[in-house]
Amino acid sequence: MNRQQIDALVKKMNVDTATGEVDARVQEIVVRLLGDLFEAIVDLNITQTELWKGMEYIADLGQANEVGLLVPGLGLEHFMDLLEDAKDEQAGVEKGGTPRTIEGPLYVAGAPESVGFARMDDGAESDSVDTLIIEGVVTDVDGNIIPNAKVEMWHANGKGNYSFFDKSQSDFNLRRTIYTDENGSYKAQTTMPVGYGCPPNGPTQALLTLLGRHGQRPSHVHYFITADGYRKLTTQFNIEGDKYLWEDFAFGTREGLVVTAVDVTDEAQIKANNLNKPFKHIRFDFKLTRDTQTAPSTEVDRRRAQG
Ligand code: MBD
Ligand code: FE
Numbered sequence: 001m002n003r004q005q006i007d008a009l010v011k012k013m014n015v016d017t018a019t020g021e022v023d024a025r026v027q028e029i030v031v032r033l034l035g036d037l038f039e040a041i042v043d044l045n046i047t048q049t050e051l052w053k054g055m056e057y058i059a060d061l062g063q064a065n066e067v068g069l070l071v072p073g074l075g076l077e078h079f080m081d082l083l084e085d086a087k088d089e090q091a092g093v094e095k096g097g098t099p100r101t102i103e104g105p106l107y108v109a110g111a112p113e114s115v116g117f118a119r120m121d122d123g124a125e126s127d128s129v130d131t132l133i134i135e136g137v138v139t140d141v142d143g144n145i146i147p148n149a150k151v152e153m154w155h156a157n158g159k160g161n162y163s164f165f166d167k168s169q170s171d172f173n174l175r176r177t178i179y180t181d182e183n184g185s186y187k188a189q190t191t192m193p194v195g196y197g198c199p200p201n202g203p204t205q206a207l208l209t210l211l212g213r214h215g216q217r218p219s220h221v222h223y224f225i226t227a228d229g230y231r232k233l234t235t236q237f238n239i240e241g242d243k244y245l246w247e248d249f250a251f252g253t254r255e256g257l258v259v260t261a262v263d264v265t266d267e268a269q270i271k272a273n274n275l276n277k278p279f280k281h282i283r284f285d286f287k288l289t290r291d292t293q294t295a296p297s298t299e300v301d302r303r304r305a306q307g
Contacts, residue, residue, distance in 0.1 A: 006038045007031075060203045068105025069204045072250035073215065077102040087296045088289075093231075096141035097289035102252045103234050103300065104222060106162045106196075107154060108307040111172050116181035120153065120190035122170045129158035131279040132261065135187040138180050138225060138286045145184030146288060149227035152177045155193040155220065162196075164307055172307055189273070192261065192280055195219045195244055208249065215249045218242035223286070230288035231298045237284050259284055 001009075010031055018027075040046065061067055071077050081100055112118070138149040154175045156162050163169035174193075178186040198205040198215030205215045219242045225233040238245055238253045240260045246253055261280040264270065270278065289295070 001038075001042055003035070003039055006042070007035050010034045010038065057203060057207070064199075064202050064204075066199075066202050066204045069198060069202075070207065072102050072104055072252070073198070073204050073208060075251050077104075078251035084296065084298070091294050091296055093292075093295050094141050094289050096287055097231075098225075098233060098235055098286045099254050099256045100233060100298070101235050101254050101257060102250060103224075103302075104236075104250065104252070106165060107152075107222065107224075108164045108172070108175055108305040110307040111152065111154070111175040111177050113177040113179070115179045116185065117187045118176040118178045118189075120155075120174050120176045120188050121157075122173045124170070124173070125158050125191045130192040131275055131277065132190050132192045132282065133187070133264075133273055133279055134190065134221065134282045134284060135185065136283055136285040137184040138186070138227065138288065139184060140230070141287050141289060143287075145180075146227050146230065147180055147182050147184050149180040149184070149186075149225060149230075149286075149288070150177060151180060151186045151286075152224040152226075153188060154222045155190070156196055158191060158194050160194040160196045164305055175307070189275075193219045193221060193239075195242055198249070213249060214244075214247075216244045217248050217250055218244040218253060220252065221282075221284075225286050225288060227288055229291055231291050231295060233286060233288055234298065234300070235286075237282070239282070 014031060014034065015027065041051070061070055078101075081102060084100065134153075138146045138151065140146060154162065157166070157169060157174060159166075161169065163171065163173035163175060174190060176188060178188060180186050196217040198208065200215075208215045219239040220236045222236045223233070225235070235257060236252060237257050237259045238248070240258055245258065259282050261282050263278060264281050265278040270276070273279065
């Protein structure tokens, strides 16, 4: 069967059979994807057994709640970011903004809110994991400070696990919303994250393994930055020195999003931060692009956990 015959068949079965109201967009996408799939089945000689193994895989993926993990794992989420970058360029969005990168599957809405400063960790790892101070400013692309910007942060613990998904952690551990103060600054006291690894016995890792791939991410911290008059920024920083920094299975690491965690041993600085041991320090500033009539929306409507 050639593509023309395939398209005719898909149309006969899924367009001509419509007896109710049609969602034109859904129809357009389904018809296209079915045509592409049928064509791939022909080209690759995909057997009935292979088809059903694939369908069973999708079922398993949903049941394991790993759809949001496979999407970045296959590079689909990063691919969408690259397309958005190109759209921004085309639309003449101002240059110099902090790069976007993937949201990933582990955001939870409803984290505790504060202004200027938050402690993110519940103290459970105070003795086993380095303390980390993260601070920075939110500005426009010209460096003008943006007070009252909403800085949402989330990251893993010292085992690479995220609260809510890891029920051994307290509610909202390592998740906070900090509004920038009158100087456009935010500051967080937390613990050093360790890179995430896909559940070793889950369907995502099973497929990655068949592709000869690992399922590891470097140590990172996620952000949503929201401010009136600016475009919502979804991004993260990745920490220099991690073995997987440029081998992220989810392709989230980007130029401009790599930070160094600096060791601070100076007693005065330890005291100034109300700490009792050396800590690590990361500075991460944000430059937001102005929202305009022509700027593409950066809001993504997707299912997210509510804590
Ligand atoms: C993560 O922490 C993450 O950020 C992504 C993209 C995928 C899996 C776990
Ligand atoms: Fe993550």
